[in-house]
Amino acid sequence: MNRPTLHDVARAAGVSYATADRVVNARGGVADKSILRVQQAIESLGYERDIFAANLSRKRVYRFRFILPKGDHSFFSALRLAVDSEAVLRLADRVRIDVIEVPALDSDALAEVLETHGDDCDCMAVVATESPRVAAAITAMRERGIAVVTLVGDTEPEGRAAYVGIDNVVAGATAGRLLRIAHRDRPGLILPVLGSLSARDHRQRLEGVLPVLAETPALRALPAVPVNDRRDLMRERVLAAMSAAGGDPITGIYSIGGGNRGLIEVLENLQGPRPFVVMHDITPTSYRGLVRGLVDAVIDQKPAQEVALAIDVMKAIADGRDWSDPARQITPTIYLKDNLPDIGGQGDIK
Secondary structure (H helix, E strand, O other), rough: OOOOOOOHHHHOOOOOOOHHHHHOOOOOOOOOOHHHHHHHHHHHHHOOOOHHHHHHHOOOOOEEEEEEEEEOOOHHHHHHHHHHHHHHHHHHOOOOEEEEEEEEEOOHHHHHHHOOOOOOOOOOEOOOOHHHHHHHHHHHHOOOOOOEEEEEEOOOOOOOOOOEEOHHHHHHHHHHHHHHHHOOOEEEEEEEOOOOOOOOHHHHHHHHHHHHHOOOOOOOOOOOOOOOOOHHHHHHHHHHHHHHHOOOOOOOOOOOOHHOOOOOHHHHOOOOOOOOOEEEEEHHHHHHHHHHHHHHHHOOOOOOHHHHHOOOOOOOHHOOOOOOHHHHHHHOOEHHHHHHHOOOOOOOOO
């Protein structure tokens, strides 16, 4: 059976095509009784509005904004590159995208942007950090009719419209499983390193790894070391943790966030056996670490796919269409030295 058209709706309702079109696209100027007849015809025929055609006829332009972290972090650079690439590709679909950058893991800076930049766009995508002020700003935007989609890092689900990213608890558990396999029930001391507990994705990865490590009694996880995704703090605090371990050497390191150039510097100058190292995200730093044998596994969350999916979700929200929970649609990839992707020469050894 052919899909009902707007002509079918107009005929069933006993109105002109122009009247049916005005009702379907909410342009006003139609008598209440005609609106009722059109709505009844839509329901009885099962008519579904062609959003693309409607937007094309109205020359609608979607205005989306991304708020991205900026810092000494290769993953954030990759995320920005993905947004810039999508911005060009989506021009043909009348999607206009702008970007505001804020310091990484700075919840006050993020909240300030949310509080002052939002009323001139249809939807926002935010790499969120958790704080009462950020949560309040997102809730206030929702109340003003501006939906917020969290990307990569989530916040309280009550305020935002959707989360686009991987399941970070599962990602942490995956890292734990890799560390367990590497130790093969032998005793070991595992050092988790994260950016900040205020970043929900970092906290969830930690929540995921600890129970898996606990399945092997011989493995002991040290308290997580926060480094604020900074190269200098990573180098300083990993060295301090190794020194504090004394006669029990650290046999595994799980780097949950950024600042990995500092960790590579530590591993390059390490005397004696190297710990088994798991990182997140394929960047020039982690790529070179794998190639040089300083890193064992990288769990990548596919930032280009995340950005593209976030834009699709924002379009669905702007159109008032249903959308499924996208978090389950992104499955991380585990990269080893043997299956590295081509990252356009950025991973050349230097």
